[in-house]
Amino acid sequence: MINFKRTNEILNHFGIQDAQKTKLLTNDLKQLLFDEQTSDFKLVVKNEEDDEEEELYIHKFILAARSGLFLNMFQNIEENFQKVKDYSGKSLETIELLISFLYTDELPITADTDQEFIKEEFEDIIEYYQLNPTIPMMDIFEKYSKK
Template identity: 45%
Template sequence: MNRSSLLQQIQSFNKSDLLPVVDHVEEDFLELFNNGWLSDSIIESIDGEKVKFHKLFLEFRILPKIKLTYEELLVKMKDCDKSELKAFFSVVYCGTIPFSQNMQLSKAIDSMKFDHSLIGKLNSRESLNKDLLVMYRDEKSKDFTIIVEEDVDEEEPEVEEIKIHKLILIARSKTYRDLILNVEEEVNEIKDYSGKSPETIVTLVRYLYTSKIGPWTADDDIELILQEMDDVLDYYQLNLSDVDLNRQIQQAEKNFTYKFKIRGKN
């Protein structure tokens, strides 16, 4: 089987067998906001209340959609009261908002003198997914490193450094949230102790942003990744939905192996 046909097979497999997973990404990011974990910014509302937030989410979720600088946006936000700011940040962080906060969100948009079309650009899981994918692809803004060792039995194992935004890691992984938040000094890198391959950790990191397993390139050992994903998801303690993602991955592994063998014979 040549390289191009293998790549076509991988692309076909990814589209047909691994659909986006409905996990708790919205709840994860809303919890990040509500708890103020590693918040780097604070704003005082018009009624004198202070609200903590993360500049990263405004940079990727709001600024590309409005013709303002970050500083100009902060000035507008100061015209909102606390309830309006909470509703605004809720839709910024999780792409959806409870019905009970719709009126506060509408008032926030009015207070900041934005067109109400901005709500439609923010208030959907699709919008959140697109912005998170842009964030994932932006290597320059990534501020944290996961260190993965290959061939750990060797005297000098190969080391691969995988970049990620620290906020994404602590929002999505309970394992590393507990490790990072429970140390006094600032942590900018951490060793992966799951024992899995770098390819699998790269796949996991992409999943943390996109809630999708894949896509891959022809150089990836897909069967190995699928075999390891069960354990790595458990190790990172992701907040999964009632849908049994582990079972989906096991089934995808079987399907891929079957397709690979059948196509290999043709």
């Protein structure tokens, strides 16, 4: 069994504090985001704008840890053994933002992002996907809305 207390002592000895550990983890998870080489599952999402299907490569354990809906989906025997799931009901942009958030606890919002769209979409998504975020989602919207 891993001794996390000892691990923290070692990291602290080298000057790596809690905030840095979180940043390191977030950066590592960003590297995994949509990475085909390391993923163990693929969501196929239809792009509403041009009806093209997009493939999003994901890691089941990350989505299951962060979303009750994905946890239930992956516990389903049939879906647990599948490697691909056709997914519809939300726009590609919404699904990409959701998955980015599940991996990093951050929303990749830029000046071009429609913040009202995100607010409306994510109010429903928080409940539907049974999210387990570490910080309240609405606080994120308030932070980015003020920019």
